[in-house]
Amino acid sequence: MNKPLLSAGAARNRELWDLRASAYQAKHGGQLTASGGAAWGVWQIPESQLRILGDVSGRDVLEFGCGAAQWSIALHKLGARVTGLDNSACQLAHARVLMSAAAIDFPLVHSDAESTELVGDSFDIIFCDHGAMRFGDPYRTIPEVTRLLRVGGLLAFSMYTPIMDMVFPPETVHPGGFLARKYWDLHALEESGEPLAFQLPYGSWIRLFLENNLAIEGLVELCPPAAATSSYCSDRDREWASCWPMEHIWRVRKKSKMPTAQLL
Numbered sequence: 353m354n355k356p357l358l359s360a361g362a363a364r365n366r367e368l369w370d371l372r373a374s375a376y377q378a379k380h381g382g383q384l385t386a387s388g389g390a391a392w393g394v395w396q397i398p399e400s401q402l403r404i405l406g407d408v409s410g411r412d413v414l415e416f417g418c419g420a421a422q423w424s425i426a427l428h429k430l431g432a433r434v435t436g437l438d439n440s441a442c443q444l445a446h447a448r449v450l451m452s453a454a455a456i457d458f459p460l461v462h463s464d465a466e467s468t469e470l471v472g473d474s475f476d477i478i479f480c481d482h483g484a485m486r487f488g489d490p491y492r493t494i495p496e497v498t499r500l501l502r503v504g505g506l507l508a509f510s511m512y513t514p515i516m517d518m519v520f521p522p523e524t525v526h527p528g529g530f531l532a533r534k535y536w537d538l539h540a541l542e543e544s545g546e547p548l549a550f551q552l553p554y555g556s557w558i559r560l561f562l563e564n565n566l567a568i569e570g571l572v573e574l575c576p577p578a579a580a581t582s583s584y585c586s587d588r589d590r591e592w593a594s595c596w597p598m599e600h601i602w603r604v605r606k607k608s609k610m611p612t613a614q615l616l
């Protein structure tokens with residue numbers, strides 16, 4: 353079977369994430385490991401506190417844009433059957449180093465999340481923390497997630513909020529105080545030299561989930577603890593995030609197929 357073709361965005365992101373993988377891990381790997389791996393977002397709020405994924409023990413779990421697989425390693429220790437997928441071979445090389453240090457082994461897949469060669473109906477949970485749901489085109493990743501999830505399976509992913517993306521236009525380093533990007537234009541967020549990121553207006557996210565047989569269970573907006581620090585953000589950014597939602601986590605679940613009679 354021929355490998356699926358990379359979209360232009362995925363090809364660009366593969367090149368840029370390969371180039372920056374080592375610098376990224378040098379800057380952020382310490383924080384990701386220190387918080388135990390299973391923690392959400394730039395402020396690393398623990399999964400044990402948010403309980404987004406539920407009990408993962410014995411579940412088939414796919415991390416969609418796993419980076420160095422800090423999350424997958426932590427979930428493997430909790431008894432999940434984990435697969436880590438990433439578009440960047442260099443990020444996966446870092447994952448192999450961490451897995452070997454932890455004496456843990458699970459499948460790592462080098463693939464673009466927009467179009468994988470994984471077998472359908474294979475996973476109970478697909479998730480990412482600022483992973484492929486942020487850096488892949490949702491009009492391609494969401495149908496792929498629906499294909500890969502079993503009925504009743506959970507998709508959970510964190511990313512920046514539309515508000516954050518509107519006040520944080522290209523060539524700036526902090527979220528600002530005014531809406532600099534048009535809400536209706538939210539889709540591919542381009543910035544010279546940066547990986548392509550994606551965002552949608554809220555209504556478009558909801559329509560996309562529903563059109564792909566995904567029922568919405570929640571949208572968890574993250575507020576940093578008062579004393580939080582981050583390798584991604586400054587104290588000034590934390591002040592901003594304590595006033596407006598900087599990151600959120602969508603939780604959606606694959607529904608059973610509608611009986612044919614209801615479709616008519």
Ligand SMILES: C[S@@+](CC[C@H](N)C(=O)[O-])C[C@H]1O[C@@H](n2cnc3c(N)ncnc32)[C@H](O)[C@@H]1O
Nearest residue numbers: 369417419438439440443464465483484487488
């Ligand atoms: C910010 S990292 C998130 C990984 C991890 N949670 C972390 O915090 O380091 C984003 C990851 O998404 C991966 N990625 C970007 N686009 C992707 C795509 N289309 N398919 C799969 N992975 C992708 C990148 O290679 C990178 O490793």
